[in-house]
Amino acid sequence: VSDEIKLDLGRSARIGIEEALLCPGKSLTQITAILDRIADAGTTMLLTRLAADVEAALPQHHRVQLDYDPLSRTAWFGSVAPPRASGDVAIVTAGTSDLPVAREAARTLSYHGHAPTEIADVGVAGLWRLTERLPDLRAPRVVIAVAGMDAAIVSVLGGLLGNVLIAVPTSTGYGAARNGETALAASLTSCAPGVVVVNIDNGYGAACAALRVLGSG
Amino acid sequence: VSDEIKLDLGRSARIGIEEALLCPGKSLTQITAILDRIADAGTTMLLTRLAADVEAALPQHHRVQLDYDPLSRTAWFGSVAPPRASGDVAIVTAGTSDLPVAREAARTLSYHGHAPTEIADVGVAGLWRLTERLPDLRAPRVVIAVAGMDAAIVSVLGGLLGNVLIAVPTSTGYGAARNGETALAASLTSCAPGVVVVNIDNGYGAACAALRVLGSG
């Protein structure tokens, strides 16, 4: 197993974001070996898409080192410093089903020290839910909008706000929602200028993008 | 040519909508032959997607009978009665590029006697343009929303209005707009309940659907 893994431990120094461990496709043995190395190095790691049954099957001496959140399926390994509520980032979700992805973004930001504001369930079918929160949405440097189906909230926000707006399309919905492809394409073709987009359900990626912005000046 | 055409002249009596002539794929000879029959029957016909150069090539004695609108590429043949401004239908467009499709819907409705209200260029990137027209949008029985790209206006309208809402996705946009497929899928997955959808760029179909509603009681 040892030859199969080559950690990029210098990533944080190079680009300001640590390598995270995307768990699907990795065996229990491989995940354990990676955590062994992190433990040996005395550092920390963020794990994403860690299924509850895989987490439960990890060695007990690793599990006690894990702060695991089942909603987002993220885990922090090692002594992660508590984040500060800087008000730099807000995360908006269109519906309750988008929460796991939003929480993945929030947990990734918190792991890197930035506790975001979370504003949930404000989809445009009831537009008042969104407009009443506009003051909270104008303040932060970055807004992450998490939405599935037609992702209409992205364009509404993009037309009302001047901050950095990162759309995370989600795979909620059925039929023509096409597992998030429609939300993705709709976000990419938003009529509001300057919206940027990450992969479907990629809360982790949106958080990393926000970190790039926060680190940029 | 005569054997190649079989008009459904009883359609209006059967379902309340006349057969229209969708011109692409028909030769000049075939279109002329159809107009000959309509002229012989002393009745009228709506032509859709009639290209300007085809219109110009029709026999002069038919052209004088045509009321041709180049923006929508529609033509009325014969003595069409003037429509009445009933206030029954409003047609909303997200952007200027959606006007040809909106106009096709308007011309189809007018041909059948219903002059709609047209509200143009009120896409959600500038949401105030839409909200300031809400009173005009609440009054009619049917609202036709014509939009390309992410078609976000559809969900915004659907959450604010209780009337019949017919979405017409358009092929405006590029790249991930995919010739209207994104607007189509986004309209079908609108988070607002009870939105109905017609084919891409199908202003004619939206108008026919509105006619079915107006005729329903």
Add this chain to the structure above:
Amino acid sequence: VSDEIKLDLGRSARIGIEEALLCPGKSLTQITAILDRIADAGTTMLLTRLAADVEAALPQHHRVQLDYDPLSRTAWFGSVAPPRASGDVAIVTAGTSDLPVAREAARTLSYHGHAPTEIADVGVAGLWRLTERLPDLRAPRVVIAVAGMDAAIVSVLGGLLGNVLIAVPTSTGYGAARNGETALAASLTSCAPGVVVVNIDNGYGAACAALRVLGSG
């Protein structure tokens, strides 16, 4: 959990349709919390796509308030008034496999007070099944046609009937049926004029569209 949910309780007053609870993607905890609020508010709610095992796991004091239909996976929560058989809407299914979607539409209409007529298993492979029911299909203001595979029934009905015709493509079929994409595209390109379409398997949406028509005049 409380912060994760923001009900749109004013929706019915605004657009005439209550907010329903689409269950997939929501946790048992979230669904329970939503029902708590509805119970506190002394009102009612429609739940859609509620899986039988999730329903069985809800708290007993909520289950006694639920009228659950396993075929359509819908539930009514609270004291829903009995519908009246107004004859306003007919729901037609092409095949037996389309019944769950049709029943979702029927249950949504009934929840809102309109008991529809249901006409099952009349696909065009045996055309006589459909034509013998034409009198029943001409009477209501709205016909909802539920069909998978090639959805040929949509065009046949659209050419014979003048009422509002709402097509619900379903995901029945295999191979080139592409989980309902073919039925969806076929409905959108129906040669009959004025057919409107909702998302694949979206019986709920078709019913909401019918409610918009019934409320329109």
Add this chain to the structure above:
Amino acid sequence: VSDEIKLDLGRSARIGIEEALLCPGKSLTQITAILDRIADAGTTMLLTRLAADVEAALPQHHRVQLDYDPLSRTAWFGSVAPPRASGDVAIVTAGTSDLPVAREAARTLSYHGHAPTEIADVGVAGLWRLTERLPDLRAPRVVIAVAGMDAAIVSVLGGLLGNVLIAVPTSTGYGAARNGETALAASLTSCAPGVVVVNIDNGYGAACAALRVLGSG
């Protein structure tokens, strides 16, 4: 050029269908060289999808040997024997725009000696047009149904007729018609049993399939 062409002159003896010349993608020089060989061999050839401007540019001594039909873009080269009206095959078209493809099938059959019956413009939006021709459709061994958009006529015919039924989806229509993909998928998922399908716009292929049936016993 000579090395670039290898005619399969034994095909007719082997499978009962002659090699035809599909013209797109071939240069004028190549087409001319092929006709030279056919002329040298004293035999005949069917050319398909021969654009009018290419036909006009062929050498005059070849053009006088060509029986060219611009609607179907087919040509017969050499002394083709006149077909007999055997009543073996009927070709049905849903709309006028499907005629070029239907004519390609008819010309291919006639080239091989079988003059088909052609029944045009009987799409299901006006179902009476189709049902009034049922007696003519029950007689032949093979029915070729040529239709675009939702191709609903295929299922209607398949449920009413027991003869061999070959569907030819066409690229007529726009938007969700997707250049014939929808008609193709709808034909493949027809609810009527035993419908067979050829490629989009492939009138030639449908005729060849009919020839296989006629030759089979």
Add this chain to the structure above:
Amino acid sequence: VSDEIKLDLGRSARIGIEEALLCPGKSLTQITAILDRIADAGTTMLLTRLAADVEAALPQHHRVQLDYDPLSRTAWFGSVAPPRASGDVAIVTAGTSDLPVAREAARTLSYHGHAPTEIADVGVAGLWRLTERLPDLRAPRVVIAVAGMDAAIVSVLGGLLGNVLIAVPTSTGYGAARNGETALAASLTSCAPGVVVVNIDNGYGAACAALRVLGSG
């Protein structure tokens, strides 16, 4: 349940093929009710895609009437007459994984009285397997070719044989095989003339098409 089913018992008289029962999407209750009716009518029925666990759960008095084949998941209900080995149809499979679909075709033909010849595992990667069986393949009126992945066997057979050739693409393979879409598209674009195609994995449909040919003269 009774209202949910409308059998097309006249189908055999009308088109020469009995209505079959496609089981997926139907509940145990519905399948049982249909078999009740068939038993009452004293006739027989073909069931397709009947999963083994569903078959095992049917009422015992129905199961004793069922001739169930687990490979093809088909069942004959009632006293089906034994087929005769007419030599009219051959069924060719490219690989062992295509056998369930081929067997569905064989069982459908046998149910209707025609016992086909089955020639298995003769894919073109080992071309000699196919060419050594050519004499057996030239004799029957119809050849059904069942193949997944690139379906190359279809074109090879089409160029060598003059009988009716029905391609059944299968969902065997992975990646770019796209659940049979590649085999379907490859069959439709076969360079051999006159190949006809049915839906992916549709052995039943191919058999019905063969029945149409056999019944045609």
Add this chain to the structure above:
Amino acid sequence: VSDEIKLDLGRSARIGIEEALLCPGKSLTQITAILDRIADAGTTMLLTRLAADVEAALPQHHRVQLDYDPLSRTAWFGSVAPPRASGDVAIVTAGTSDLPVAREAARTLSYHGHAPTEIADVGVAGLWRLTERLPDLRAPRVVIAVAGMDAAIVSVLGGLLGNVLIAVPTSTGYGAARNGETALAASLTSCAPGVVVVNIDNGYGAACAALRVLGSG
């Protein structure tokens, strides 16, 4: 025409980016009318995707006010202030064919006052071209990477740089490049963390996103 246009003149005050005029789908009359209004308001406007022949057909009194760049098909209308070379943004192109899109981004940034650095033709097929420019790429706050085909440069940059990285997939390439869809999907699935993406060929959108970053703090 006047009713067809509703400019969002407050956009700059609201979100810091002016409304631009996307020209395709707009008629000469409509573009002229919009420029009339801008001229009346004494302000400026950015036009994108303005075809050379349309530009040449505009009224002369508008053309003298236009700074038109044929490579990017952008125009500045009115007295646009000269940009300052702030070093805030670098624009990297993988190949020469990506230059029109890169230039659209550069012109949009310059219109808003920020002159970017342009680094051209440094695709990864010759990796040294990219690595020798790394110092220039580490300095700016935002890097815009413009690339078609497999867009591999995006991941290479994302792994080497910590600044904000905006990928603009382009439609260069053929076949499996699928008009930019492959570059788009590859950018979205970059193995480097925190890359953000805009629509295919959307240089304008990338520049607007950069403006949001520059304005964010």
Add this chain to the structure above:
Amino acid sequence: VSDEIKLDLGRSARIGIEEALLCPGKSLTQITAILDRIADAGTTMLLTRLAADVEAALPQHHRVQLDYDPLSRTAWFGSVAPPRASGDVAIVTAGTSDLPVAREAARTLSYHGHAPTEIADVGVAGLWRLTERLPDLRAPRVVIAVAGMDAAIVSVLGGLLGNVLIAVPTSTGYGAARNGETALAASLTSCAPGVVVVNIDNGYGAACAALRVLGSG
């Protein structure tokens, strides 16, 4: 069962690669029957995609003859000669999740006598991991690059190395990775010249291609 299987035992003599047994879609009975024949012939066989539970269910007298590798789901049946470490082939993986596919390639090569070098987890997000291994990558005649998501490593390698480069796209990733379709398309459109590609997750195919190269001179 015996008639259902037709082994191509002469394949190795014909093309230098033995027929392998792709297990999915084959029943336990069929796999057993094939192994019976191989055992009878006293030869060996490579099995691919053999699920662990199927392997465990094989007859014990066959299992003792199997060298089964669960990571790659490959098995060697019979007395396979040990491979030699010729240094002819290197297999590179972008990430740990790509290992099963890489191992399938390695096991296929070893089965045929060539033990490859494996270089794991050197994706371009940390480019130094790849560049530090360049000397090892320049030596072998063939490099197999196994990568999912955007497969950027393919172009980087293709621009740095002159050996034969075979890309194996994998289905790792989610959302826009589209089960390997993006990695496949990106590999096909690599900006580096002369990269060749096999099917998604087809480690077996890549190894066979390498064998063709090694056998070619």
Add this chain to the structure above:
Amino acid sequence: VSDEIKLDLGRSARIGIEEALLCPGKSLTQITAILDRIADAGTTMLLTRLAADVEAALPQHHRVQLDYDPLSRTAWFGSVAPPRASGDVAIVTAGTSDLPVAREAARTLSYHGHAPTEIADVGVAGLWRLTERLPDLRAPRVVIAVAGMDAAIVSVLGGLLGNVLIAVPTSTGYGAARNGETALAASLTSCAPGVVVVNIDNGYGAACAALRVLGSG
């Protein structure tokens, strides 16, 4: 213009293949500037996809240096050494329409010194054309198979030959041929082991892959 171009002149030394100039998307000015540099460097260059009208518009002093082939749209610039007929590579085409792509491969190989054997128009619809050339196909180290539509020739060759087999899918065909996507997918899922594939119509890439093989030992 000078800053827009960065030639990778060391590519040949690095990987054995010179940088070629893919002309689409490059302006006449840019192509001219690149040729200027090549002329200055006293070296040579291969141009691909050079349209005839662009070639005609190049400066005369460059045109005299060009060896232009209109069929393949390739040009050699400068003093290219004549190739030697090594017999290392054979190029097979399924049909006449595939010749431009095959010739692009041949011209690329010849530019690099290897004159291939070309075997044209041997598609499997007439299998004898292919089998009679088998001796010529077994000799070379590499066979390039150029085919559109279902690309069945790829599997037939792959099962008969043990040399390196490179498939070049082409965009010939219509409808379900989907501009070469079907030939591409069929080649990738070939039932013959070890076939490798390049992008649609990418004769250049196939030749470069052959060069890698020839250079590998």
